[in-house]
Amino acid sequence: LAKTTQPISMDSYEGQEVNITCSHNNIATNDYITWYQQFPSQGPRFIIQGYKTKVTNEVASLFIPADRKSSTLSLPRVSLSDTAVYYCLVGDMRGGNKLTFGTGTQLKVEL
Amino acid sequence: EAGVAQSPRYKIIEKRQSVAFWCNPISGHATLYWYQQILGQGPKLLIQFQNNGVVDDSQLPKDRFSAERLKGVDSTLKIQPAKLEDSAVYLCASSFTWGQGLMNTGELFFGEGSRLTVL
Structure with missing residues (x-):
């Protein structure tokens, strides 16, 4: 399984764009990149998934460069409610969706 | 749509006692996971089922932890005897198997x- 590295914590203010980068140097050909969000006392929640280039949905964008050795989760115009832990996961979805969580990035959004 | 149901929400026991957790996954999800999350850490996969078969239990402490998924639906995770270091949140998740259904991202739904x- 590909190992991921992401910042332990980030701080931001409401209305700003937040970019969280994840490093996964040994990503395999069949691996997908998935991001989850977790609030205190809740289970993680799926945000976005991608394989290459750019993926966008209603809550975030995921940027993946051509070499796929890193990825960046972009949260536009964050609010206080975006304060959470964000996990980057890399894995071969064909292998039974086996995904390993790291320690994640604690994002704190302030007024 | 009903989500993943887990019970009990909270449990306090003394060391060496036993405890069991129950999980009811989302209807139609073939894959079920149990994760252990210790305070300040990311979730750690304990066991993964596909239908009622075990796909991965490499990180399950089998001397004290056991899990089963009868009839490929509900699942129970048991700890006996419990140790102090077992204090954690036990998360159950379910998902479609990759390729099952259109537009399937393999998204995990957690309780x-x-x-x-x-x-």
């Missing part, structure tokens, strides 16, 4: 978790 405190 709210069962918080265990071992004294």
